[in-house]
Amino acid sequence: MKTAIVKNMGFIGDILFSTSAAKDLKCRYDMVLYQMRFWEPFELLKLNPYIDDVIVSSEQFDYDKYDQFVCGEVDQSEPATIQFQRACGVKNPELSYRVYTNKNFDWIAQMYILHLRQTQKKKVIAYQANWEDRTFGFTKEEYARGIDIPPFGYGGRRRATAYILEKLARKYTLVEVGLPSGAPNGTLGVFSAPMYSMTASIIKNCDWMIGGEGGLSNLAAGVGTKTIITGDFIHQLYGWNGCIKKIAEPKMGPKTYFPDEGHVTLDPFLTDDEVIEQMENIIG
Numbered sequence: 001m002k003t004a005i006v007k008n009m010g011f012i013g014d015i016l017f018s019t020s021a022a023k024d025l026k027c028r029y030d031m032v033l034y035q036m037r038f039w040e041p042f043e044l045l046k047l048n049p050y051i052d053d054v055i056v057s058s059e060q061f062d063y064d065k066y067d068q069f070v071c072g073e074v075d076q077s078e079p080a081t082i083q084f085q086r087a088c089g090v091k092n093p094e095l096s097y098r099v100y101t102n103k104n105f106d107w108i109a110q111m112y113i114l115h116l117r118q119t120q121k122k123k124v125i126a127y128q129a130n131w132e133d134r135t136f137g138f139t140k141e142e143y144a145r146g147i148d149i150p151p152f153g154y155g156g157r158r159r160a161t162a163y164i165l166e167k168l169a170r171k172y173t174l175v176e177v178g179l180p181s182g183a184p185n186g187t188l189g190v191f192s193a194p195m196y197s198m199t200a201s202i203i204k205n206c207d208w209m210i211g212g213e214g215g216l217s218n219l220a221a222g223v224g225t226k227t228i229i230t231g232d233f234i235h236q237l238y239g240w241n242g243c244i245k246k247i248a249e250p251k252m253g254p255k256t257y258f259p260d261e262g263h264v265t266l267d268p269f270l271t272d273d274e275v276i277e278q279m280e281n282i283i284g
Contacts (some may be wrong), residue, residue, distance in 0.1 A: 003031040006088060008144060009058060010073040012196075012215035015041050016222055017080040017257075018071045020097035021088035022050035029067070039189060040196035040215075044063045076238045079251045095257050099222030105201035113175075113205040126206040126220070127165060128179040134212025136236040140269050144231045146241045153236045153243070160272050167276045168210075169170075178202055208283055213265075221254035221263060222283040223277065225245035226263045229253055229278055237270035257260050 004025050008018045015036050025032045034045055035055040045054045053062075071086040074080045085093035089257075116124050128134065136220060138155030149156040177199050200223055203209055209220035212233045220227050231253075237243060238250040254263035265283055266275060 001030045002028075003033065003066045004069060004088075005028040005055075005061075005063065006068040006069045006071060007035045009035075009037050010071065010074070012038055012040050013218040014071065014074060014080060014084075015045070016215075016218055018084040018088075018095055019045060019048055019051065019099075020081040020094065021069070021085045021090050024090045024115055025069075025088055026050040028196060035061075039192045042193040043102060043197040043277055044099055044200060046101065048098075049100070052173045060136070070090045071192070076245060076250045076252055077247045079256050080237070081257060089220045091111055095259070097222055097257065099200060099219060099224055101200050101204055102179070102197050105198045106204060108203045109201040116175070118172050120173045122171065123207040124175060124205075125168065125172045125283065126203045126209045126225070127215050128211030128214070129176050130181045130183075131165075132158050132161040133181050134214050134233045135161060135230055135273075136232045136265060138232065138236070143235070143239075143241055143269070146243070148243050153232075159230065159232070164272055164276055164279075171280060174204060175202065177209075182271070202221070206211070212278060217254055218257075221261075226259075226262045226264075227254045228266065228282055229270040229273060230270075231265045234265070239268070259264040 001232060005257045006018060008015050018079040021030055033053050034051055039056050042054055042056060044068050045051050071087050074083060079095055080092045081095055081097055082198050113124050135158045137157040138154035138160050142155045146154055148154060152158060200219055203220045203225050204223040207227055209216050209225050209227045211229060213229050217229050218228050229269045234250050234252050238245050253265050255265045266278055
């Protein structure tokens with residue numbers, strides 16, 4: 001029996017991206033295993049019909065028994081899905097990936113979101129609990145100067161996400177998803193898996209997902225919910241004058257992986273009021 005093990009020790013978004021290789025691997029191997037270091041996406045990977053088992057561990061195994069495929073560090077100048085599929089020997093890699101959800105959680109989330117729509121008569125929008133941490137506030141001039149003020153970036157500030165959400169709440173029903181600021185991945189250990197799986201089902205039933213680039217916005221794209229993300233986080237870290245890498249066009253965010261499905265990355269230089277205006281115009 002031929003067995004492949006995909007080893008991805010990256011963050012949750014990277015793990016989701018690497019599942020894009022599973023279907024091709026399942027055509028070539030009898031068994032496809034995934035190894036990762038976070039519990040959060042455990043159930044979502046177990047529900048993937050092309051993945052036979054999931055191992056949550058950073059330990060080294062006897063890889064002589066398997067064909068090992070290592071999904072290593074991502075170069076943000078190219079979509080991560082393409083990089084990971086290539087690492088797994090996929091000859092014709094594709095941009096997109098799919099996240100498979102728990103049908104029971106889907107039903108619970110559907111009833112919950114339906115109740116919100118019927119009682120409040122508004123569109124239901126999911127947003128990241130730690131959105132502020134995924135933002136930077138800067139002008140074009142501040143970005144061009146490139147003087148970093150850790151942890152607040154080139155403008156020395158973050159976006160006023162509480163203000164943005166307060167204004168959006170006048171028109172939409174907002175549902176907070178994810179863990180609050182300061183709560184690292186793996187905080188709840190094994191209990192993170194059902195929480196993250198339920199979160200996927202809630203987002204799946206919302207009209208939109210808003211926030212910054214990261215695991216939750218990429219989760220939303222994977223379950224088929226359209227996203228609007230503020231572009232300042234990507235631009236600060238990886239844009240043409242980024243503080244980590246300088247890339248003319250970073251290939252990150254849901255719009256990269258699903259270019260034809262209505263995902264939006266906002267101009268990084270918008271003011272908070274302009275972010276509100278554009279989000280309202282897009283959502284309607």
